[in-house]
Amino acid sequence: MSRYFSFFVSAILLATVPVAYGPGQSAVHAQTEKQERNGPTIRRIEKQFGKRVASVVRTATVSQYRLLDAELLENDRLLFEQAKLFSPENSYRTEAKRREAAKRWSDIQAARILINAYNISLARSNDPESLNRMIQRLKYNCNPQEAAQLLEKFGKIVQQYKARLDAAKLAGKRSKISPVIAKGDYDNAKKWFERAKNYQSPECKDKTSTGDADGGGEVIELDDIVGGPDAEQVERDPCDRINDQTDPVIVGECRAWASILGTWVNREYGGSITFRLRADRTVSAYIGTANERMRYYGYDNGMEILNGLQLAGTNGATWLVWTKSGFEFAAKMPSRKPGQTFGQAAWNQTGMIFIDKKNPNAISLPGQLKWRLSNGKAWVRQ
Known part of the structure; x- marks a missing residue:
């Protein structure tokens, strides 16, 4: 090792x-x-x-x-x-x-x-989808040389999927893998490769600021986590396949996370956010429909705002479900410049997210994110 x-x-x-x-x-x-x-x-x-x-x-x-x-x-x-x-x-x-x-x-x-x-x-x-995220993030952070190196590696992986498909076709009924499955794998790899290759990075700006001045959290560089303007593709939620999923681990985790997963709305300000279980069994949250306040602070439709949330416990004395670890996305406020408060996009370590047993239809978000998205007003089940 x-x-x-x-x-x-x-x-x-x-x-x-x-x-x-x-x-x-x-x-x-x-x-x-x-x-x-x-x-x-x-x-x-x-x-x-x-x-x-x-x-x-x-x-x-x-x-x-x-x-x-x-x-x-x-x-x-x-x-x-x-x-x-x-x-x-x-x-x-x-x-x-x-x-x-x-x-x-x-x-x-x-x-x-x-x-x-x-x-x-x-x-x-x-993983093709993970490689796509990493390349997009490198481009977004103005690292074209590293992005090109990773894209070259990605291209070789796609070639392997193509060779695998050709071998399956040639072997026919004797093939250990169905040509239909091999084609699906190749098409999927090629799709994510094309997205990574064609992703246009925004104009590079001064990135000397270390993040959100009001965040109070450590700024973490995440190689494979896409956030902010990069989050244009959301992987399929494993729980969407729960009815035909035979793995009891996934089924159990979907049930444990059930109180959090899904869409939440804000009745005071409008807008929606959606929590989804990821393939690595952590949970991410995405903006479904941005309200006016969200857009004012730099958040928009489809943006990933929480990532890497791990399940800390369920059915406790006070909380129905609660999380540990994870990161929250501090978006760049459109009117601010790097160095100013909210002038630099960054992923920061996040606080705990939970659902109170006394109020099971509302979710508690970390303080700063809750304030920027809805001025502290509750997010409730759709």
Whole structure:
């Protein structure tokens, strides 16, 4: 495993905080989760996939990427089922049994986190839609040389999809992959490649400012997150396929996120925002219809305003559902210049988003974003 990739995985593991435990759940699990980061399950996953993932990230081999992606998904599904056997929701005869279950459960959860890190890394280097986002962001940030290098790599990936389609056609009934599926994969890769290639970056401006002066948050550079004016394509929500989706992990997460996902409107100012589950199992929010106040502050239709939200807990004492981590988009105010307040677009770390049990039809957004979008007025279910 390369030094960079090891650092990337370690950063995700160290940044992951324990899940929230509701009434009746043992604190033993919460305490053990902080400690159990080198158990047999996570060691198995690292041994089984670490070097292979690093190799595919480096070489961008389509066949290996797709095989590895499917294997990781299957392993995550199996771990999800295994975790149920050691859940903090279960009853245990003795404290010793509870502690042993906590170790097993925490080891499994850490392994699933590692699998998620592998999935993210693979997508950054091989997934056509992710590559399109990265290239658009590089162009938007006035890095044409890096964008050109990544576009060249993307072009080679598209050629691999074309070769895969040609091989499937030639093999006919003997092909291991259906020519119809191979054509769909090629068409999809070609579509995102063309969008990345044809994306016209705006005029480069002075980008010396470090972000929103009123944000109070650290400005984070995100290689593969598109925001602001770049967000012209929204990937399909995995929950849209819930009726024919056999993976219980996705189904479970769609249900857990259900209170947040969907469209919210503002009755005072108008406009709408939509929360969608992403393929990496985080949630993003997009502006559906911008109201006058949004446009005044630089937000417009289709713009991505929240990204990377992770589920922190559900059905707590006070909140129905709440998030952790994530980023919010501070748009550039049209009337401001770089260096002035709201004069520079930036992604900043965001605060917690939650739905109060006492008011389940309203969602609480982070302070600054809530103020800029609706002057603090509530966003309610459509």
